[in-house]
Amino acid sequence: MNPYYKIKQYVTKAEQESRPLELTETVKLLTCVKEISNEKELIHKIICLVTLISDEEEQVGSLTQRESQIFNLIGCGFTSEDIAGMLTISKSTVGTHRKNIIKKLNLNGSGRLKSVAYKRTQEIIAKSKN
Template identity: 40%
Template sequence: MVHELANNLPSGVSYMNNWGCERLGTDAETINTMGIDYYQKFFVAEEVRQNMMGIAHYLRQNDPGKQYNFFQRVRLTDDGDYHWFYTVCRLAAFEEQAENQKLIILSSPVEGIDDMISIVSKVLDEHTFIKNNYRIFAELTKREKEIITLIAQGHSSRDIAQQLFVSVHTINTHRKNIIRKTNCTTFAALMKFALAFDLV
């Protein structure tokens, strides 16, 4: 694609190939007349604002030897949903005149990025959980950690008592202390805690 520039920002598309037009469900003539409405129609508004800031910073450097890259979601007409694209921008001069500078943009679909984002988000969530609960984990006794493991594995208090050669009353006391220390009042919460700290 070739984008026109105004005040160091893209101001519309002056050329798009057939592949791009087909994906967007439109034609080159329509794209050419849309101006800045093009950016609102096919892209996520918040991402447009962020990407425009990045492009503006790139354009202020006025260095055709550099390029600016980013991910963005594009609404395609085949299903009406947004799809991730990897986009590369590069400044180009036509007729060697500054006023004829344009922005060349190449975009390529990225498959599987939603899964990747989900995985990264999960890792970040786990990191935050561990960071927020590490002191609690450190304050647990060796026996309490052992009991958390057995509870997470589905053992009852009676089973745990038999395995550890102690009374059921002792195990129940440990369970109360574990709940008090970790604030895990449900099995699901305790399982999350156990998984985060490799107790299962």
């Protein structure tokens, strides 16, 4: 189905029912926008954030709440600099958290951290679309 039509369909339905979009509708709408956008990576990050913020996910393994938060942001594709700015902490603090996450999850380096975090966020997004 045409992404423009899908967007119109979600918005029109919500308007007719005089209600805001539900989380699943919002994620579906953003997914349609991603299909037609030149900024696919940005839209992907927004979808991740919307999903993770709206979905009260439990902590990841033995990670603290802050480490879980950073783990999820890494999974959305944000850099340490991006994360530092969003959480108003220093980039070196993000680096320390990354090292602790790698150690606690018994991962082999930051590449594996990114891979595992990305996989988890994709699973969360997939659940929210249902």
